[in-house]
Amino acid sequence: MNEVEGIRESKYDIDPIYLKRWSPRSFQEKDIPKDVLNSLFEAARWAPSAGNAQPWRFVLANKKSDRDKFLSYINDGNVAWCRHAPVLVAVLSKKEEERFGGFNQSHAFDTGAAWGYLALEATRKGLITHAMGGFNKEKAREILSIPEEYAIHAIVAIGYQGGKENLSEKLQSREKPSDRKLIDELVSEGSFSK
Template sequence: MKQINIENYRKAAYSIDDMFLQRWSPRSFSEKEIEKGTLMSVFEAARWAPSASNKQPWRFIIATTAEDRQRFHSFIMDGNRTWCEKAPAFALVISDKETGGAHAFDTGTAWGFLSLQAMKNGLITHAMGGFYKDQARELLNIPEQYDIHAVIAIGYQDEKEKLEETFQEREQPSTRRPLEETIMEGTFKV
């Protein structure tokens, strides 16, 4: 598979570990199954994310069997399903609202840890908001005390040419706005 030269797309303004630039969200998934230990290590990394009062509000409902993946496909919107159906694993990210106001923030941190460990394991991840939360709640029997955040496709990267043409154009690392547009010192500034 032809490797993408990250430096053509991403450059850090300050010194950071390369893993932050190397991680991106491809859409071209291989159907190759993931060995259980390799997959579980990404959730092990998520387990060690920091959380307010150590409440660890995140939960992951995973789909690794053909039957479970089919169930996930049923609530993923068509625009995402067309490229993610080959992924050998999915995780629905939810958080326990009863743990307090930081539950979503802490759960996002766990997803970040998961995505970086996946990259270290030679896997790709792509988080999706394009799915029907009400259908996911019903099909997966998720109690109301849990917020539903995202579906993550997990697997090995495949050739971009295997994607539909419209997705091939987008199959590259995205850039980021300059740091100066993200940080405001002292007060909010437009």
């Protein structure tokens, strides 16, 4: 199934995986083998970071009892679809780094790269990922026992893509790959102009 053809086009030559990765909401209720799941964390592990501090941390919900804990702090609008995902992952980062004199200014930037690697490896493995910011961070911190020195960025639903028919009509209408801004809208040369 190449759903992105005709919707997503790159003007310049890139690996097709960048276009292929998107964020569907329909999941098959099918488990992910542990070694496949570990490949995603393996990819994330190799992301670059300031001083190689590797500030990213992940809390994995692979068992139903753990997924239920996650669902208890995710917004209803997201629970409507992500409750069918076999895996939910909380993406965190360590804010402190002693070597940097305390605060690691790059903790969020670096963790964004790690999640990007994870998502692309998932695509390569025939999986889908869908990140969510729509959840209660205070509740997540309490329920998952996350210490204050770790920032909580997103919950990512991971699994095998299901058919559109599993979704409500409203979500079915949104179940398609999105487009992007043009390079000209993003890149200015010499000094900032966008």
